Amino acid sequence: MVKHVKIAATAMAVCLSMSALAACSSKSDSSESGGSASASKPSISVSVFDRGTVSSEEGTYESNRWTKWINENSPTKVDWVPVPRNEAQTKLNTLIASGSAPDLIWEYSRDYIVQLANQGAIQPIDEYLDKYSTSYKAYLESHSELLPYLKIDGKMYAVASERGIDSVANHGMWIRKDWLDKLGLDAPATVEELLEVARKFQTEDPDGNGKDDTVPIVFNYNFPGILQAFFQANSTQWYAEGEGVQLGRLLDRYEDYLSLHKQLFDEKLIDQEYITDSNYTRAMQNWTTGKAGILFGSWNMESQYRDLVANVPDAEMVPLESLETKYGKNGLYQEAPPGIYVAFNSDMKEDEIEAAFKFLDWLIDGGWEPLKQGEEGVHYQDVNGVPQTIDADKFKTEAGYAYEYAIVNQSAPQPEWFPIMAASDEVSQAYAKQKAASLETAMKNTYRRDIAYAPGMAELTQLMATFDPIAQQIEAKVVTGGPGMTPAKGMEELRSEWKRLGGDTINQQVNKWYAENKDQLTTK
Amino acid sequence: MSGTKSELAAFATDRDEVIVRRQSRWKRVAQDRSLYVMLLPVIAFYLLFKYAPMGGEIIAFKNYRFVDGILGSDWVGLKHFRLLFQSPDFWRVLRNTLLLNVYSLVLGFPAPILLALMLNEVRKELFKRVIQNLLYIPHFISWAVLGGILIAVLSPSTGVVNFVLERVFGLEPIYFMASSAWWPAAYTVSSIWREAGWGTILYLAAMAAVDPQLYEAAKIDGAGKLRQIWHITLPGIRSTIAILLILRMGSMMDVGLEQTLSLQNSSVLDVADVISTYVYRIGLQNMNYSYSTALGLFQSLIGLILVVGVNRVIRLIGERGLW
Numbered sequence: 001m002v003k004h005v006k007i008a009a010t011a012m013a014v015c016l017s018m019s020a021l022a023a024c025s026s027k028s029d030s031s032e033s034g035g036s037a038s039a040s041k042p043s044i045s046v047s048v049f050d051r052g053t054v055s056s057e058e059g060t061y062e063s064n065r066w067t068k069w070i071n072e073n074s075p076t077k078v079d080w081v082p083v084p085r086n087e088a089q090t091k092l093n094t095l096i097a098s099g100s101a102p103d104l105i106w107e108y109s110r111d112y113i114v115q116l117a118n119q120g121a122i123q124p125i126d127e128y129l130d131k132y133s134t135s136y137k138a139y140l141e142s143h144s145e146l147l148p149y150l151k152i153d154g155k156m157y158a159v160a161s162e163r164g165i166d167s168v169a170n171h172g173m174w175i176r177k178d179w180l181d182k183l184g185l186d187a188p189a190t191v192e193e194l195l196e197v198a199r200k201f202q203t204e205d206p207d208g209n210g211k212d213d214t215v216p217i218v219f220n221y222n223f224p225g226i227l228q229a230f231f232q233a234n235s236t237q238w239y240a241e242g243e244g245v246q247l248g249r250l251l252d253r254y255e256d257y258l259s260l261h262k263q264l265f266d267e268k269l270i271d272q273e274y275i276t277d278s279n280y281t282r283a284m285q286n287w288t289t290g291k292a293g294i295l296f297g298s299w300n301m302e303s304q305y306r307d308l309v310a311n312v313p314d315a316e317m318v319p320l321e322s323l324e325t326k327y328g329k330n331g332l333y334q335e336a337p338p339g340i341y342v343a344f345n346s347d348m349k350e351d352e353i354e355a356a357f358k359f360l361d362w363l364i365d366g367g368w369e370p371l372k373q374g375e376e377g378v379h380y381q382d383v384n385g386v387p388q389t390i391d392a393d394k395f396k397t398e399a400g401y402a403y404e405y406a407i408v409n410q411s412a413p414q415p416e417w418f419p420i421m422a423a424s425d426e427v428s429q430a431y432a433k434q435k436a437a438s439l440e441t442a443m444k445n446t447y448r449r450d451i452a453y454a455p456g457m458a459e460l461t462q463l464m465a466t467f468d469p470i471a472q473q474i475e476a477k478v479v480t481g482g483p484g485m486t487p488a489k490g491m492e493e494l495r496s497e498w499k500r501l502g503g504d505t506i507n508q509q510v511n512k513w514y515a516e517n518k519d520q521l522t523t524k
Numbered sequence: 525m526s527g528t529k530s531e532l533a534a535f536a537t538d539r540d541e542v543i544v545r546r547q548s549r550w551k552r553v554a555q556d557r558s559l560y561v562m563l564l565p566v567i568a569f570y571l572l573f574k575y576a577p578m579g580g581e582i583i584a585f586k587n588y589r590f591v592d593g594i595l596g597s598d599w600v601g602l603k604h605f606r607l608l609f610q611s612p613d614f615w616r617v618l619r620n621t622l623l624l625n626v627y628s629l630v631l632g633f634p635a636p637i638l639l640a641l642m643l644n645e646v647r648k649e650l651f652k653r654v655i656q657n658l659l660y661i662p663h664f665i666s667w668a669v670l671g672g673i674l675i676a677v678l679s680p681s682t683g684v685v686n687f688v689l690e691r692v693f694g695l696e697p698i699y700f701m702a703s704s705a706w707w708p709a710a711y712t713v714s715s716i717w718r719e720a721g722w723g724t725i726l727y728l729a730a731m732a733a734v735d736p737q738l739y740e741a742a743k744i745d746g747a748g749k750l751r752q753i754w755h756i757t758l759p760g761i762r763s764t765i766a767i768l769l770i771l772r773m774g775s776m777m778d779v780g781l782e783q784t785l786s787l788q789n790s791s792v793l794d795v796a797d798v799i800s801t802y803v804y805r806i807g808l809q810n811m812n813y814s815y816s817t818a819l820g821l822f823q824s825l826i827g828l829i830l831v832v833g834v835n836r837v838i839r840l841i842g843e844r845g846l847w
Binding site: 093096097115116118119120121272273275276277278279281346458462465466468469470472473475476477480500501 | 589590591592593611612613672675679680681699701702789790791792793794797805806811812
């Protein structure tokens with residue numbers, strides 16, 4: 001195995017260095033085949049994230065029980081090309097540059113797919129979809145909200161299926177219900193109430209240890225995003241304002257976000273050293289040791305729940321719904337509907353594209369089900385339509401990795417499934433209940449997203465990459481800078497820096513792009 | 525090579541003589557052919573992995589796209605360099621990079637020399653070994669971990685440094701890591717902390733090569749410890765210092781990405797945003813390969829100029845340089 005990798009690496013290195021002299025475009029067909037399918041079947045290659053979860057008894061990402069199962073049952077033979085998860089884009093770029101990329105290339109990031117399209121590495125597929133696809137085409141017709149995301153400059157460059165709601169929901173907030181009850185408070189529903197509750201948590205010793213040592217609010221990297229969502233002003237998102245679009249960071253509403261963030265800091269309702277707590281270890285420590293009352297993070301925070309209950313058995317960690325401001329109530333950040341984006345290598349010939357669509361049709365028709373759930377009676381049993389895992393360890397080793405292969409699927413777990421799917425011990429069941437409630441809470445309010453995605457023009461990404469660190473620093477100074485640095489002054493600086501970097505021209509370009517593409521950008 | 529050639533030209537009055545010399549040289553090569561054969565893979569390695577990829581530098585002058593390949597992409601002349609020098613934030617990033625490097629050169633370069641001098645004077649072998657090992661340890665710890673330790677140690681509420689400042693000197697706590705004035709200092713100290721101990725190895729080896737008779741002679745002449753260090757040890761390791769200084773100059777345009785990312789935070793970006801983080805953001809995250817290659821080429825060019833310049837200076841003051 002190691003030897004294999006070494007040979008492959010050497011081949012790659014040689015190939016790369018040769019490409020310095022002449023573009024190396026020989027297509028390597030040496031990838032191991034994953035089964036003994038009949039030779040008459042057409043074959044394609046597809047990338048797959050290597051998360052290192054295939055055990056050695058199971059085989060490899062290229063060849064295991066599921067790749068064999070796919071090759072026996074699908075109309076197309078598939079060779080899987082693993083790319084390490086944590087450097088997927090780099091590895092894919094290398095494969096593409098050396099001409100040995102797989103036929104189907106997929107990633108979670110739409111921006112990446114846009115870049116591939118700009119690089120000419122993938123091809124538009126509109127005509128082939130009509131010509132060769134049946135089931136996926138029908139799926140797309142009934143899920144037309146996916147379409148704006150799949151198109152780049154009016155042409156369709158990728159296929160995708162809809163996320164289940166458990167992966168649409170993202171940001172979330174949690175609160176200690178036992179603290180609320182102890183102090184006779186209701187869960188906050190507005191931003192003002194949040195401040196009230198946080199102040200009481202700070203001064204009235206909710207953990208009852210007689211010491212003034214509670215941190216009312218702790219958070220992870222989602223914190224600014226959650227505060228910004230209250231005011232419908234996500235820093236990197238474009239909002240339809242009046243006739244055109246404006247960057248969230250430059251909106252008047254953004255000043256409200258800065259004021260709230262500053263107020264939380266000035267009143268010491270958040271950690272005074274949050275700036276250097278870049279891994280959020282201090283914050284999570286405060287939460288799990290029962291020193292904090294409100295947690296801004298994700299809707300699903302199982303390990304924090306388990307650690308907290310282990311340390312403070314009486315703790316009741318319950319989800320908290322998004323808060324109302326003078327602008328109304330906005331949901332917390334949710335993902336856009338498409339799951340992974342599957343794109344077609346520009347080297348693909350028409351017959352290969354046909355084979356690829358056959359495979360995708362087969363997957364979306366039901367081929368995905370065993371890949372997500374395992375084999376019925378072996379890995380799961382059907383409990384009133386809910387796939388209940390029989391043996392968690394067996395599932396994990398034998399089927400836990402297979403979901404990677406279901407690149408399009410119709411998996412849609414529901415909140416009420418969680419208690420049935422969870423293990424039967426007390427903590428797992430208690431958390432499953434909260435998890436279900438949290439998912440419902442997270443999906444209760446829709447998250448404001450006026451246009452499907454930001455434009456991919458190079459000038460804009462360049463400007464954003466330059467502007468972002470400057471803006472971050474201004475914001476940090478506003479929050480931690482005391483009375484000398486007001487949010488209004490911060491906004492002034494943000495706007496003048498944006499101008500200095502040539503933001504006005506970019507604004508015009510983005511608005512022109514918006515006017516031209518308006519009809520395919522609307523998300524509803 | 526060129527030296528022998530010009531010698532040959534100067535001395536060869538007769539054509540035949542030159543031919544004879546050439547033949548004898550081939551004879552020598554033939555004699556040592558097995559040695560030369562063993563050299564071949566190394567030459568091939570350098571050609572293939574060090575020189576051939578340099579051809580790829582041409583994408584700095586092209587608009588590189590995957591599909592077109594390195595040779596097929598369009599030429600754009602100096603467009604990427606123009607973009608680079610016109611970008612208002614390139615100069616900020618360049619200044620930060622150079623400043624951090626100057627700090628670590630001025631403070632960080634002498635640190636291992638001082639440490640090595642002190643270690644060299646330790647006579648208790650066990651003590652010396654223990655200290656040496658303790659000094660080497662940080663070198664083997666990743667920046668992610670060291671960064672966490674540094675942030676904890678310098679924390680205004682729970683850090684030991686501020687505890688001492690407050691209790692002993694009665695000062696207000698300072699938030700070192702979030703202050704644009706203090707951050708470069710913390711950065712430099714962290715580099716010294718991690719690398720100074722490791723850096724002593726070469727100097728200690730050079731000191732071991734100094735002739736012990738010199739010390740004895742100096743002692744007889746009545747030189748004290750400091751005099752011995754000044755007149756014998758330091759001159760003894762002068763050439764090592766010179767070489768290491770030249771090599772250090774080659775990396776004046778680099779700042780470690782890992783170290784910067786683990787120490788920086790949003791309130792110090794005006795001093796902590798450096799070339800490597802800039803390239804990471806603009807080049808790799810946005811697939812701007814030509815642009816980041818142009819930047820890399822610029823970096824290498826400045827590095828080369830510095831190395832050549834310092835090498836010249838070192839030779840002028842009578843030391844042996846790299847060449």
